[in-house]
Amino acid sequence: MDKHLTAPFKKQLLEQRAGLLAQLASLRGGAVGRAEASAEHFGKPEDSRAQVATERELELALDAREMSELVAIDAALKRIEDDVYGQCIDCGVDIPGPRLHAAPEAPRCITCQDAHEHSHGTQASA
Numbered sequence: 567m568d569k570h571l572t573a574p575f576k577k578q579l580l581e582q583r584a585g586l587l588a589q590l591a592s593l594r595g596g597a598v599g600r601a602e603a604s605a606e607h608f609g610k611p612e613d614s615r616a617q618v619a620t621e622r623e624l625e626l627a628l629d630a631r632e633m634s635e636l637v638a639i640d641a642a643l644k645r646i647e648d649d650v651y652g653q654c655i656d657c658g659v660d661i662p663g664p665r666l667h668a669a670p671e672a673p674r675c676i677t678c679q680d681a682h683e684h685s686h687g688t689q690a691s692a
Contacts, residue, residue: 567652567660575670576646582671583639586632638671645673654678 645651652661656678665672674682 567649572646572651575651575666576643578670579639579642579646583636583643586636586639590629590632590636635671638673641673642671656682 642651645653645655652666653659654661654675655673657675659675661672661675665676672679
């Protein structure tokens with residue numbers, strides 16, 4: 567894909583990346599790490615153990631999801647840098663524009679993504 571065609575996708579990916587980093591920082595309470603944020607969020611004596619465990623699992627799941635999205639965005643930015651953005655990483659065909667507009671981090675065409683999800687038992691959107 568030509569550089570002038572990838573520019574809007576790069577801009578969108580960079581904006582998504584900045585948003586995710588801000589969201590992660592907010593979940594973690596700013597610049598503190600995950601352990602410190604968890605201790606701060608879940609150290610209230612009035613909370614039941616079940617409530618604390620549920621809230622901790624939810625926060626860690628959200629954190630893992632956002633980190634996974636961040637990795638996908640970084641990989642897409644790398645594909646732009648390597649001049650292979652917009653090509654399926656499995657079969658090499660061009661990923662349709664509407665798919666890239668909906669999910670600019672998408673590494674695969676829909677056919678290969680379906681096969682990937684089926685073989686890995688996941689339901690990823692990209």
